[in-house]
Amino acid sequence: MNLQAIAFYVLSVITVVSALGVVSARNPVHSVLYLILSFFTAAGLFVLLGAEFLAMLLIVVYVGAVAVLFLFVVMMLDVDFGSLREGFVRYLPIGGVVAAVLVVEMVLVATAVGEQGAAKGSGAPDILLDAPNTEQIGRVLYTDYIYFFQAAGMVLLVAMIGAIVLTLRHRPGVKRQSVMDQVARTPAKGMRIVQVKTGEGISE
Amino acid sequence: MMDFSGAVALALPEIILAVGALILLMVGAFGGDKSTGLVSVGSGGVLIAGAVAAAYGPLGSTFNGGFVADNAAAFAKVFIYGFSAVGVLLGDRWLKRMAASKFEFPVLIVIAALGMGMMASAGDLISLYIGVELQSLALYVLCAFRRDDAKASEAGLKYFVLGALSSGLLLYGASLIYGFAGSTKFVDIAAAVQAGAGQGAIFGVVFLICGLAFKVSAAPFHMWTPDVYEGAPTPVVAFVAAAPKMAAMVLFARALLQGFPGAVGQWQQVLVVVAALSMGWGALAGLRQRNLKRLLAYSSVTNIGYALLGIAAGTDQGVTAMLVFMVLYMIDTTGLFACLLALNRDGKPMETLADFAGLAKEKPGLALCITGLSFSVMGIPPFAGFWAKFYVFKAAIAAGLWPIAVFGLVASVVAAFYYLRIIKTMWFDPSPGRTDASPLDARGVAVAAALFSCGLVVLALNPLDTVAKLAAAAFHLS
Numbered sequence: 001m002n003l004q005a006i007a008f009y010v011l012s013v014i015t016v017v018s019a020l021g022v023v024s025a026r027n028p029v030h031s032v033l034y035l036i037l038s039f040f041t042a043a044g045l046f047v048l049l050g051a052e053f054l055a056m057l058l059i060v061v062y063v064g065a066v067a068v069l070f071l072f073v074v075m076m077l078d079v080d081f082g083s084l085r086e087g088f089v090r091y092l093p094i095g096g097v098v099a100a101v102l103v104v105e106m107v108l109v110a111t112a113v114g115e116q117g118a119a120k121g122s123g124a125p126d127i128l129l130d131a132p133n134t135e136q137i138g139r140v141l142y143t144d145y146i147y148f149f150q151a152a153g154m155v156l157l158v159a160m161i162g163a164i165v166l167t168l169r170h171r172p173g174v175k176r177q178s179v180m181d182q183v184a185r186t187p188a189k190g191m192r193i194v195q196v197k198t199g200e201g202i203s204e
Numbered sequence: 205m206m207d208f209s210g211a212v213a214l215a216l217p218e219i220i221l222a223v224g225a226l227i228l229l230m231v232g233a234f235g236g237d238k239s240t241g242l243v244s245v246g247s248g249g250v251l252i253a254g255a256v257a258a259a260y261g262p263l264g265s266t267f268n269g270g271f272v273a274d275n276a277a278a279f280a281k282v283f284i285y286g287f288s289a290v291g292v293l294l295g296d297r298w299l300k301r302m303a304a305s306k307f308e309f310p311v312l313i314v315i316a317a318l319g320m321g322m323m324a325s326a327g328d329l330i331s332l333y334i335g336v337e338l339q340s341l342a343l344y345v346l347c348a349f350r351r352d353d354a355k356a357s358e359a360g361l362k363y364f365v366l367g368a369l370s371s372g373l374l375l376y377g378a379s380l381i382y383g384f385a386g387s388t389k390f391v392d393i394a395a396a397v398q399a400g401a402g403q404g405a406i407f408g409v410v411f412l413i414c415g416l417a418f419k420v421s422a423a424p425f426h427m428w429t430p431d432v433y434e435g436a437p438t439p440v441v442a443f444v445a446a447a448p449k450m451a452a453m454v455l456f457a458r459a460l461l462q463g464f465p466g467a468v469g470q471w472q473q474v475l476v477v478v479a480a481l482s483m484g485w486g487a488l489a490g491l492r493q494r495n496l497k498r499l500l501a502y503s504s505v506t507n508i509g510y511a512l513l514g515i516a517a518g519t520d521q522g523v524t525a526m527l528v529f530m531v532l533y534m535i536d537t538t539g540l541f542a543c544l545l546a547l548n549r550d551g552k553p554m555e556t557l558a559d560f561a562g563l564a565k566e567k568p569g570l571a572l573c574i575t576g577l578s579f580s581v582m583g584i585p586p587f588a589g590f591w592a593k594f595y596v597f598k599a600a601i602a603a604g605l606w607p608i609a610v611f612g613l614v615a616s617v618v619a620a621f622y623y624l625r626i627i628k629t630m631w632f633d634p635s636p637g638r639t640d641a642s643p644l645d646a647r648g649v650a651v652a653a654a655l656f657s658c659g660l661v662v663l664a665l666n667p668l669d670t671v672a673k674l675a676a677a678a679f680h681l682s
Contacts, residue, residue, distance in 0.1 A: 147215075147267035151322060151334045154222060158315055158338060161229070162345035165308045 008048055015041040028074045036067045053134040211266040214273040217258040217281055218325070221318040224250030225311055232307030240305040244296040247310035248289045251317055255285035258321070265327055269389045272327035272458075276527075279675035280324040280454040283531055284447045288317035290538060290649060291443030294545060297645040298439045302350075309349060313443065316342035320451035327462075329378040329388040332455060336374065336419060339451065340367050343444055347436040359435025366418070366428040374415025380408030381463075390463040398466040409464060409471050413478065416459070420452040422512055423481040426505045430493075433501035438553060441497065442541035445504055446534040453508075453530050457515050457523055461679045468518040475516040476608055482509030483615040490622050494557045499622060500540060503581060506619050507533050510612060514596045517603035523676035525595035528668055532580075532592040532661065539577045539653025543570055546646035549639045560626060562635025570642060571630045573654035578623040580657040583616050588657035591665055 018041065021034035039062045046055035131139070141149055196202055212219060228250070232243045258281035265272045292310045299305045319339030326332040344367060348360025382388050384404035385396035397405055418425040433441050460471055486506030493499040511533070514526030547554040547563070547570065554560065564571040580587035593616065600609040656664070 144268040145270075145330075147270045148330050148334055150222075151331070151338065154315065154318065155334060155338050155341060157226075158312070158341045158345070161308055161312065161315075162341065165306065165312075165345055166348055166351050 004048060008045070011041045011044045011048070014038075015045065029071070032067060032070045032074055035070065036063050039063050039067065051133060053132075053137055056134070210262075210264070211271075213262050214264050214266045215271055215325075216261055217254040217285070218271075218318055218321050220257055221250060221254045221285075221314055221321065224253070225314040225318065228307075228314065229311050232311060235307075237305060237307065240296075240307045240310075243307040244292055244310045247292045247314045250314055251285045251289040251292065254317070254321070255282045255289075258282055258285065267331075268328075269391060270328040270331045271322075271325050273325060274678035276454060276458065276523075276675040276678040277321075277325045279527060279671060280450055281321050283534060284320045284324065284450055285317055287447040287450075287534055287538060288313055288320075288443065291439065291447065293645055294442055294542065294649060295437075295439040297643060298437070298545060301643065304350060306349075309346070312342045312346050312349075316346070316443075317447065320447055323451040323455040324458075326455060326458065327390055329382060329390075329393075332459060333371075333375060333378060335455070336416075336452075337371060339448055340371070340419070343440075343448065346440045347432060347444070349440065350437055353437075355435040356437060359432045362435075363428055363432045370415050370418030370425065372415075373411050373418070377408045377411025377413075377415060380411065381405055382408075384408060390459065393463045394465055397464055405464075406467070406470050409460075409467070410474055412459060413456075413471065413474050416452060416456050417478050417512075420449055420456065420508050420512075421501075421505055422478050422508045423485040423505055424478075426482070426485070429505060430498045430501040433497045433504075434495055434555075438497070438541060438545045442538055442545065445500070445537045445541060449504070449508065449511075450530045450534060453511055453515070453526060456512070457526060457679065460515065461518065461523065461681060465681070472516050472518055475512055476605065479509045479512040479516055480608055480611055482506060482512065483612050484509075487615040487619040490619060493622070496544060496555055496557065496560070496626070499557075499626075500537065500544075503619065503622075504537065506615060507537075507581070509615070510593060510596045513600050513605070513608060513612060516608075517599045517605060518681070519599065519603050520673075520676050520679070520681045521602055522599040523679055523681065524669070524672045525599040527672040527675055528595045529592040531668060531672075532588040532657070535653050535656055536577055536581050536589060539573065539650050539657065540581070542646045542649035542653065543574050543577070546570055546642035546650055547639060548642070549637060551640065554639070557626065557629055558636070560629050561633035563630040563639070565635055566639050567642065570647065570650060573650045574630065575627050576654045576658040577650075578627055582620045582623045586662060588661040591661060 015038050018034045018038040022031050022038065025031045025034060039058055043055040043058040043063075046052070046058060194202060224246070228243045228246050231239055231246070235242065258278045261273060261278065263274055263278075265274075292313050295309055295313065296305070299309060316339050319335050319337070319342060322331060322335030323339060326335050344360055344364040347363050348357050350356045378388070381393060384402060385393040387393055387396065414425060418428075421429040433445070436444070460475075464471055482505050486502045486504075486509060490499050490502035490506070493502060507529075511526050511529050514522045514524075514529060516522070517525070544553065544555065547559075547567070549559060560574075563574075576587065580589040583589045583593045593612075597609045597612065600606070600612075
């Protein structure tokens, strides 16, 4: 058994176990942490397949952004996860059927691909094997696809403008931090020396 | 592969718009609300500069086939950018009157126009989608721009949710086409489906048509139109009703005629059904409307049906007809919305049919404009709308689609009823009260559109025909 196979089995076992943990953990925060663990191990599986760009993407996008967002939502919203779990047994049969169908589909597709290989002659550009796939994506992203890349940037800009236009409100009476004022503050401006008479205290 | 300067020269109109929008955004962000006037004027200037660059720019294809600058794109862009500039004018003045000026408004119009330009120039399924998305996102925000107005927010949200659904359909179709044709470029797709498209590709085309029909608000994908037109601010509707429709129709023509020239017979059936449903449903449903903005929404559904008929013909003549139709329709609809914008009573916009009673005595000029534009949309000769319909029906009959052309004629007779009802209400019913003074900008646009549609069109038709023929020739059809 070579090193790759060992790595594969270790990573897959952790992925499956942590995925089970996501759905079975009582505490929703633990569920999210299990989810992050399963993302990490799935990224490891991608590295084993030679798709290191997808692995990085999985960690940066899913762990870095999506899972953290989940954590925020779980912690900030007062969702009663106990009530969501009600009826678990009642829906178990139909859930089991859906899961079984999914498993059968996956096995069929996997065996078909295993026997015949993925669809051939799709006209997609041939993969150059002289460079890692991050470099290959970089090569086409900033050459052939530069127009789409820049245009997608404009779409994101519109999303940002839209979010600001539709949600930002300048309410009167809101105190804002003014760094200039803070820096320009001197002891003379910020302090007042008060002579307090003994036994009277101060009130303001 | 073209060198960098060649690519920049071809995409110059879009680069002007993109860079202009970024600069104006910075001016607005650092200048605050004081700079709104400056940003509006700048936006108008940028749009006009884009239109000029599109009219006189070089022709060709660049960015690996993703961007096509041909006569059809140039034709569409000149009108799209021009009408966007009108949208900036109407919107800016209107917001000023509402004391709700914000510099983002003109910037969003420029970015929407950029998206439309990309749609008109799309030579690839990816640029098609990104263009559509850029334009739609900007329009969603514009519709909900007055966020304190519950109706406008509802309109924006509805538009957004249904638009996202249609984008999903579009993407599904695009992925099927990519899967079965092996390329996202229209040129390569055309080569792959030369001898008629297979089952999978046809499935993809149908979804693509559904997604695009949504964007042009053709029946049965028009359900968002009346609600959005009614709820969104009138100047935004004046913009949404004109320029984006032109961009989407050119995109429609390009995707089908350049991507699937070998499968005309297959997508023609789908398009004919969509066109017939639009013409019929728009005319019938419009009869029940009492709100003029809703009525104009159904009128736009009907008119998009006529324009789709031009594409369905699948010939050079059909595309020419579609382009001429869209230009004349844009002028009519912008004029009508400008009339609505110009009419207020006690500070409230006049939007229902009852509000228009006796308008002819109070505002004879505007009443005359509405009458003329209504006659034009109805298709009474010699007004603009008549020529528009004449072109489309002629092309449809030449392509052997005469049953559907006859159906369109019947639909236009039905639709004539609701325009006639507006005219009757204005000229013969007693007035309920005084109207407010109408603002100069809206009145100016209304009068200009009415003058064009009711007279100048006869002079303009000849040059328009020549240019549209040149533009249609870009699709290399028989």
